[in-house]
Amino acid sequence: MRILDVRDGNKDDIEKGRAILLSEIAHPSKTVMIIRGDGPEIALFADAADGRSAPFPWREVVWVKNHSIFEDGQEKELFSGGNDKSCAVMLDLDDTPLVWLSADSNPLQIEKAFLKAGGNQP
Amino acid sequence: MKLMLFFRPVLRQFFRQKVFPLPFFLALLSCLCTGIPLRADEGAEPWTAVTYQELPDSGDYVEKGRTIEAGPNARFGIDINSSVDVTINGKILERELSKTLQGGLSPQAKMLRERADQLKQTANSINGVMKSLEELFLLWNKAEQNPEIWPVIREKIRAFSNTMYGILVTLEKEITDRLKAQGLDETAAQEEKDKLMFPVLTNEGYSWSVLTQLFQQEISFIDDELIRLLPEIEKLAIELYAYLIRESGGAQVPVHLPLYNEVKECIPTRVEKVTFHIPEEQIRLYEQHTETVKTMTEAKNLAEALLTQLELNARALEQSIKDSFKPAIDAVNKAADSIENLTYWTVENNIDSWISGLGDDLKNSPQGQKIVDSYREMKTSLTAAYNEAVMNMELLSSYAGQQQDFAGMTPESGMMIILREMRRTSYAIQAGDPAMLLPRALHPATWRQQLDTIQKFLDVVDETAQQAPAIVSTIEHVKTEGRNPITDAKNASNAIWFVQDQLKGIEPEVRTWLGKVLGLPPVLAAVDLEPPATQKRLTITQDLNTSFDLRRICGERKEFDTVRVYYRFFKGSEQLNAGWYNDFQLRLFGWRDDIVAGISFANQSGTSTFKPIASLSWILNKNRWPKIKEDGTSDSGVGKRKEIEWFSGAGITTMPLDFDPDQDAEIGFTFTLSFIHKKILVGYGGNLQAENDPGFWFFSINLLDTPGMISPAVK
Numbered sequence: 001m002r003i004l005d006v007r008d009g010n011k012d013d014i015e016k017g018r019a020i021l022l023s024e025i026a027h028p029s030k031t032v033m034i035i036r037g038d039g040p041e042i043a044l045f046a047d048a049a050d051g052r053s054a055p056f057p058w059r060e061v062v063w064v065k066n067h068s069i070f071e072d073g074q075e076k077e078l079f080s081g082g083n084d085k086s087c088a089v090m091l092d093l094d095d096t097p098l099v100w101l102s103a104d105s106n107p108l109q110i111e112k113a114f115l116k117a118g119g120n121q122p
Numbered sequence: 123m124k125l126m127l128f129f130r131p132v133l134r135q136f137f138r139q140k141v142f143p144l145p146f147f148l149a150l151l152s153c154l155c156t157g158i159p160l161r162a163d164e165g166a167e168p169w170t171a172v173t174y175q176e177l178p179d180s181g182d183y184v185e186k187g188r189t190i191e192a193g194p195n196a197r198f199g200i201d202i203n204s205s206v207d208v209t210i211n212g213k214i215l216e217r218e219l220s221k222t223l224q225g226g227l228s229p230q231a232k233m234l235r236e237r238a239d240q241l242k243q244t245a246n247s248i249n250g251v252m253k254s255l256e257e258l259f260l261l262w263n264k265a266e267q268n269p270e271i272w273p274v275i276r277e278k279i280r281a282f283s284n285t286m287y288g289i290l291v292t293l294e295k296e297i298t299d300r301l302k303a304q305g306l307d308e309t310a311a312q313e314e315k316d317k318l319m320f321p322v323l324t325n326e327g328y329s330w331s332v333l334t335q336l337f338q339q340e341i342s343f344i345d346d347e348l349i350r351l352l353p354e355i356e357k358l359a360i361e362l363y364a365y366l367i368r369e370s371g372g373a374q375v376p377v378h379l380p381l382y383n384e385v386k387e388c389i390p391t392r393v394e395k396v397t398f399h400i401p402e403e404q405i406r407l408y409e410q411h412t413e414t415v416k417t418m419t420e421a422k423n424l425a426e427a428l429l430t431q432l433e434l435n436a437r438a439l440e441q442s443i444k445d446s447f448k449p450a451i452d453a454v455n456k457a458a459d460s461i462e463n464l465t466y467w468t469v470e471n472n473i474d475s476w477i478s479g480l481g482d483d484l485k486n487s488p489q490g491q492k493i494v495d496s497y498r499e500m501k502t503s504l505t506a507a508y509n510e511a512v513m514n515m516e517l518l519s520s521y522a523g524q525q526q527d528f529a530g531m532t533p534e535s536g537m538m539i540i541l542r543e544m545r546r547t548s549y550a551i552q553a554g555d556p557a558m559l560l561p562r563a564l565h566p567a568t569w570r571q572q573l574d575t576i577q578k579f580l581d582v583v584d585e586t587a588q589q590a591p592a593i594v595s596t597i598e599h600v601k602t603e604g605r606n607p608i609t610d611a612k613n614a615s616n617a618i619w620f621v622q623d624q625l626k627g628i629e630p631e632v633r634t635w636l637g638k639v640l641g642l643p644p645v646l647a648a649v650d651l652e653p654p655a656t657q658k659r660l661t662i663t664q665d666l667n668t669s670f671d672l673r674r675i676c677g678e679r680k681e682f683d684t685v686r687v688y689y690r691f692f693k694g695s696e697q698l699n700a701g702w703y704n705d706f707q708l709r710l711f712g713w714r715d716d717i718v719a720g721i722s723f724a725n726q727s728g729t730s731t732f733k734p735i736a737s738l739s740w741i742l743n744k745n746r747w748p749k750i751k752e753d754g755t756s757d758s759g760v761g762k763r764k765e766i767e768w769f770s771g772a773g774i775t776t777m778p779l780d781f782d783p784d785q786d787a788e789i790g791f792t793f794t795l796s797f798i799h800k801k802i803l804v805g806y807g808g809n810l811q812a813e814n815d816p817g818f819w820f821f822s823i824n825l826l827d828t829p830g831m832i833s834p835a836v837k
Contacts, residue, residue: 028272029265029279055327057262058279093276107323108316112290118283 001050006066017069024062025095031117032095033110034078035063035088036070041103042087049088052110059114092120165239166221168689168700169194171214175207176200179392179673181712182747189750197705199754201747202393202681205671206706208362208379213345215360215662219691220352222700231351237296238344244292245337247285252330254282289333294319296340358698359659360666361690365651366675368683375677376654377685379668384656388676395714398740408719411736415721418734427723427732431823434721453624457617461511463610466603468505473497476602489590493597496582497607507575511618569622576615583608651688659692672708683708707755711747715740715773718800722822724790726781727815735777737822739803741796743771770796775805775820782812790818800824 002024004017024032033053035046046063053059067075078089082100090099090113098120099113172192178184178201187207190198200206217238220231258278265271297318301311321332364377378385421427466472477494587594598608660666670687672679685706691698718739723732748754772795779788792807802823808816 028269029262029275031279051325052323055325058258058275093279106316106320108290108294108319111323112287115283115287115290118279119281119287121280 001046001053001061001063003046003063004065004069006068009068014066014068017064017066018071021062021064021069024060025091027060029093030058030060031093031114032060032062032091033088033114033117034091035061036067036075036079037087038065045087045101045103045105048105048107049110052107052114056114058118090114090117092117094120094122096120166218166700167194168215168218168691169196169702169704170242171211171218172689172704173209173211174198174704175209176204177207178204178711188748190753192704194702195704197684197707197753197755199707199709199711199748200672201711202679202708203673205669205673207669208667208687210360210666210668212662212664212666213342213349215666216349216352216358217345219358219662219698219700220348222691222698223352223693228351231348234344234348234351238341238348241292241296241337241341241344244289245334245341247289248330248334248337251282251285251289254278254285255327258282286328290319290322293333293336293340297336300340300343357693358662359692360662361653361657361659361692362666362668362687363651363653363657364670364685364687366677366679366683366685369680374651375675377670377675377687379670381660381665381668382658383654385654386676387671387674390671390673392673393679393710395710395712396742397715398717400717400738404717404719404738408736408738411719411721415734415736418721420734421723421732423730424725424732427725427734427821430734431721431723431821453621457621460610460613460617463605464614465509465512466605467607467610468509472602472605473607476600476605476607479600479602480597481600487590487593489586489593490597492586493583493594493608496579503575511569511614569618573615573618573622576611576618580608580611580615651686653688653690662691679708681708681710709745709754711745711754713742713744715742716771716800717741718796718803718824720803720822720824722775722777722803722820724777724779724818724820726809727817733780735779735790735820737775737777737803737820739773739775739794739796739800739805739822741771741773741794741800741803743796770798770800772796775803775807777820779809779811779818781809781818787811790820792818792820 085102086100174190722737792805794805
């Protein structure tokens with residue numbers, strides 16, 4: 001799991017975070033889950049997501065703790081298919097947002113989200 | 123090319139009759155010898171209820187045993203000193219047998235059965251998804267160095283993810299639906315389902331065993347429910363019986379199966395695998411070779427020695443084909459015209475024109491109509507019977523015709539044909555090759571089946587003739603192009619009867635011959651046997667597990683003998699179309715020895731000549747135990763295909779030499795390597811009595827290793 005955060009508005013952290021996020025999304029054969037926000041509930045969810053991603057090298061979880069890491073409009077674009085409760089979005093192999101999950105999702109739901117994204121045809 | 127020539131008459135026949143060969147061959151291969159339905163109805167898979175556990179008395183599986191999954195008419199290799207536990211899952215059996223019951227199933231029962239089948243199908247995809255995951259990991263590791271394979275990986279990820287998603291969602295839905303049917307509300311059912319399914323997800327990925335177990339559990343729940351809806355299942359009965367069948371297909375010994383029969387068991391006997399024992403037939407062969415070499419001259423060089431060996435084998439084969447097939451061919455030739463005539467009545471136009479020739483009065487009379495209707499009703503089966511009879515006849519003729527080819531052939535080309543036949547046949551065994559029709563054509567029961575079909579039609583004619591002899595007599599005189607189907611059917615019936623009768627006498631010997639020369643499986647064309655006298659039928663709701671112990675079968679058992687286990691099912695007195703059999707070929711796994719008699723050509727060091735000498739070789743080799751999922755029938759133990767055993771062990775050979783005219787008795791002793799099922803031997807050793815140049819080497823080629831199959835001296 002890649003955890004991206006920003007120390008006291010540090011611009012360098014933001015730039016590096018954006019670069020990492022971009023490169024993970026751009027990987028030709030990975031399904032990427034992007035988690036947004038921070039807090040104990042999110043942390044629990046991130047742990048569960050990491051548990052379902054770690055065994056498979058073609059799955060990646062990027063936890064964006066600080067919203068400023070998203071480019072302008074990027075967060076809106078990624079999460080527009082979900083709702084206010086959505087803390088994570090699943091991108092398929094073509095980087096299209098496909099499944100949105102709330103923080104109370106269980107490991108089975110997370111697993112199914114990874115599989116759905118992995119199996120999605122362009 | 124030879125193979126094409128061999129099948130040319132058959133292919134021509136198909137072409138002439140516009141019958142597409144593949145379905146025809148498949149139908150023929152699956153049709154039965156005695157009318158006992160030994161293949162289940164389409165869709166029913168009762169064998170999935172059966173698992174075998176081989177318990178050998180030594181070797182790789184001595185502690186845990188070897189698990190073998192039953193299959194429809196499948197063949198497995200087991201050790202000659204094993205016992206086998208037969209476990210039958212009653213629930214699966216009941217579900218599968220319910221598919222063979224005609225009508226009477228409620229819509230709910232049908233729905234449940236479909237659900238169970240779908241679930242089973244999904245569960246079956248677990249093995250595939252495991253493999254695709256393994257492949258995916260391997261590819262991923264290579265991708266860093268080979269970016270061009272990313273697109274392949276993407277496709278693999280898609281395929282894996284879709285299948286795995288399907289598996290999880292199907293299971294999830296099944297569990298939830300069941301829990302709700304058991305009275306839980308939506309939320310409670312979801313929670314309970316999650317509890318059951320979470321252990322499938324592990325830190326390593328998935329627990330395949332938990333996943334499989336959950337599927338089995340759900341299938342079992344459906345089966346319970348299904349059985350409650352099938353009261354008639356109580357009335358179903360199973361008959362399980364087994365015979366030890368000799369490699370030659372000759373004697374059959376019933377096998378004791380606890381619960382199912384009271385066949386006598388004998389004191390356990392163990393077949394020792396390394397014995398130094400010389401079998402009786404090898405002694406006879408050695409004596410025969412000793413006589414043969416007396417009339418053979420010394421070969422001037424290696425080439426001449428090799429040619430002599432090849433010629434010896436080719437001539438032996440020619441003679442052997444002649445001797446073995448002659449009675450069959452004589453019978454077939456006598457019957458040929460009558461059987462060939464039937465092909466005329468497989469052509470629709472000919473039948474139509476005969477029927478129209480009957481005239482309206484005759485055709486519309488009840489008796490005439492009955493014969494015409496009977497012919498029309500049975501036309502398909504009659505046509506198949508005619509085709510089979512003609513094809514079997516041509517198969518036998520064309521195979522026996524090979525003796526003519528051998529007659530004018532050089533030894534080298536003769537040998538090439540023999541080797542090619544061996545190789546071809548070894549592959550054909552597992553592939554269901556049409557070549558396997560030959561042993562069937564030799565089988566009297568095959569002809570009897572054709573006879574029965576034709577006889578049914580003639581029975582209708584006879585029955586009608588009793589009521590209205592004049593009409594039948596008139597119908598018999600109505601001809602198309604000088605032919606009449608009733609007369610032709612009668613003639614064919616007599617001809618087939620004659621062929622079947624002739625084959626009864628010679629078939630076991632010819633089958634043994636084929637087995638020896640081509641390496642055919644011994645029971646391929648064995649007759650389906652009836653249950654032993656003490657056979658019991660059990661209702662399928664009771665405990666059905668049983669076992670058999672090879673060591674306690676009353677009768678000698680040898681390598682390549684087979685224990686055939688039959689499964690038959692009944693509803694009342696009616697036999698269901700759901701039976702099958704499994705063949706257990708007895709093998710010697712682990713270290714074993716063989717003694718082989720042969721005619722060798724020996725070359726003394728420092729000379730160029732080769733002396734023909736009768737030899738005896740002791741060959742030791744290790745036949746490895748089959749691995750998991752291998753059927754254990756091939757010599758190397760490799761499962762799916764029966765392959766030629768190119769290297770077949772090492773040992774020693776001894777032979778009486780005559781190198782030194784001053785010595786009365788000279789004994790040669792060599793270290794020996796054997797190849798191709800011990801049919802080719804090569805060795806180097808010493809003349810124990812020689813004072814000078816004791817070293818010599820030899821080779822021996824023995825394709826026909828049964829006494830009586832080697833012709834007298836050729837030089």
